[in-house]
Amino acid sequence: MRLRLRFAKAGKVRWTSHRDVARMWERAFRRTRVPLAYTAGFTPRPKISFGLALPTGHESVAEYLDVELTIAGGLDIEATVGQLSDALPVGVEATGGVVLDPGAGSLQEEVTSCTWTMQVPGVALTGVQELVAAALATDSLVVTRTRKGREVTDDLRQALVSATAVGSAEGSVVTCELLTQPRGVRPTELLAALDPALEPGRVCRTHQWIERGGARYEPLDAPLLAPQALARIAGAG
């Protein structure tokens, strides 16, 4: 059977990488004795696939992974999610899970956009609102980035679905939705496009979206389990 699990990553552990998180999960599955299916060959790997990589340093309450097990059923998902959360490092917390339909597509293929919140410390709300409004009004938002040692120019405007800002005179928080295809645009790239002088504070992925037949779905339609896990995140610094 295949499971889809949702998890959060927050606190000090946000400084670990996508690969680090994958290893944490492998160890947690073994500690909780969830019967993982392995690939064949000389170096068997557990069959776990993660969705879009979360940039190192960013937090999230909307991470997902698909995992294949050797059993056909009979798993208490709620209990398993709780045990996994306990076996994971503080700050990486499992918050829900479902059994996937046999024909379900992969996270990598299906997710079309993500919603992010991004702190902009020290910049008054009025200024940030003006920048956001200007970005939404324009036809192109060109940025230059370095990729494999070469400068690449990109237009972010097509990837920007929506953006709003809240805050005060001391600081603002931008909420934005960015497309993940053809490539996953990072919220910090958007900030740099608004004004290269702005420095982001904490960034959190709050949703991943799948668009199908004109409607939007989250990858996992399950209630938030293990609220104690989220309480732990709040205390994780």
Next chain:
Amino acid sequence: MTSLWPRIEPLLAKVQKPARYIGCEDGAQMPVHHPGKVSWLLLYPDAYEVGLPNQGLQILYEILNERGDSVAERAYSPWVDLEALLRRERVPLFSVDTHRAAGDFDVLAFNLSAELVYTNVLNCIDLAGVPVRAAHRDESHPLIAAGGHCTYNPEPLADFVDFFVIGDGEEAVGEISRVVRAWKVSGRTPGSRQAVLRELAGVAGVYVPSMYDVAYDGERLVAVTPRYADVPEVVHKRTVADLAEWPYPKSQLVPLTEVVHDRLNVEVFRGCTRGCRFCQAGMITRPVRERPASQVRTMVSEGLKRTGYDEVSLTSLSSADFSGIEGVVGDVIGDPANCGQVSLSLPSLRVDAFTVGLAAQIQQVRRTGLTFAPEGGTWRIRKVINKLIREEDLYGAIDAAFSQGWRRVKLYFLIGVPTETDEDVAGIAELAARCAELGRSHGGKASVTASVGGFVPKPQTPFQWARQDAVRELQHKVGLLRDATRRARGVQLRWHDPKATLAEGIASRGDRRIGRVIEAVWRRGGVFQEWSEHFDLTLWEEEMGAAGLSIDWYVHRERSLDEALPWDHISAGLHKDFLWQDWQDALREATVEDCRWTPCYDCGVCTGYGIEHLVASTTPPAGGSQGTGQDLGTGGVVPVTLGPSKAAVPA
């Protein structure tokens, strides 16, 4: 004291691998500091991913936190990118556990596993806001301590370290904590730093360099002698008699990010009596003390359960020598209680078919590569270094490996050992080519990597009197090997930078005068000298010259029996006349057997310490091994099944 985390965190977005600095490992402790408890900061002076797995540090971390009178946290050298930011923002070095400033601890204790980290030690002291020279410190500063294998010649760091702990630390740290605690609770009054150091000098195994005078006669060292009657003339190493009493680490740290040796490590024995003459670890950790097999099994199964690792390493200097190793391996592999598939690794000095059989058993799941360390390319040189692997056993091992499905074999060699000729060096290429040929005879591809390191004579070994090869000699030998392996099918050659070997040689057998060089190299930015991208020999050469010290005299000169050695006042229990005799034996190609299974040849350790080898089996392993219970007359005989190796002969 408050956490520095709010000042550190904004810097993390700007550095590589920020997870190095967050702590949070499974097994990490968040100790509560208290005016009545000695606070230790255990420092590994290299990058986090190298330092975290260090077992010695983890053992002391647990022991100190279990005690009622001490707490311990950890720190590692910040990588150069973070160091620059810390200096710019005036943030001091910090612990990774509670992100407390290093300068707020009572003791900063360094683990010295390699000489090229010495400049990092000075850098850490400086980043902690502490004067790098011991003479410039007062009661407001922490005590700077060091332990680990390099402390068997503490002199190069004598001006910077307040006290060294020689040998096993398990018991000594408790005794030191009692002394330091008394100093702490008495309020570290003015002038008390000297008093606490004087008292520490009385703790067995503790060496306080400022309590000793060093006399020179021109270039020559005359003696290192205590200044006071109550300070020992010779500091003897500490040795834990029974590992069963120390089942540590109980909660091995599980890092959140990638590190070297990222697996469960269970120490199965300490000490080694194979008698390889180049090996400092084998000489200074005698005698052999095995952990009971039942305790090994428990530590493995509980460790796997707790950590979720799928790999376990049974660690020691040569784990295939552990009594009843086959039974232990079978139990670990076959234990249904271990979650999922577990692979095992086994560092071993043995090179024979028995070892390959073990490897076949343990690499059922993940068949990676096999590594052997013949160390020498000819039987003659292997007798000189007392690495008694017969050609027959070596090819038997290689044959077994390829017949059982391995396609890649790695061979470790040393170049630059005493008496070595070009013929011995050529033997390395020939041997590697033959192994590849043997591999191909089993059908399919065969890859043999010969990894070659330059030999550095180490203190407290029979080779401590030997001259070290100059850089150009090592380069010549590497050149010979490159030529000889260029057209050898299936053979890859890797070699260690001869320049780094020279810098290691300067630090290994230096005396107290070398401290000035280490300090100068550090002041010129020479940190992370273990890393090829940061290593710079010109710094060492120029600073040796500036200090008026001769590299030839320190490194490339054979020393004599009547010469005072800088580490003569530090004892690993080995009689100097035993070491000298073994050195003379080496020169005439005479060998010694492993004394855990054969009669004592009185190296001095067991008798001196009133302890004995603790081994479950007093007979050598099946088939004999490495000279023990073997007919050595045939040692150099190449099995007739092998044809002449054309590939190894340069045209």
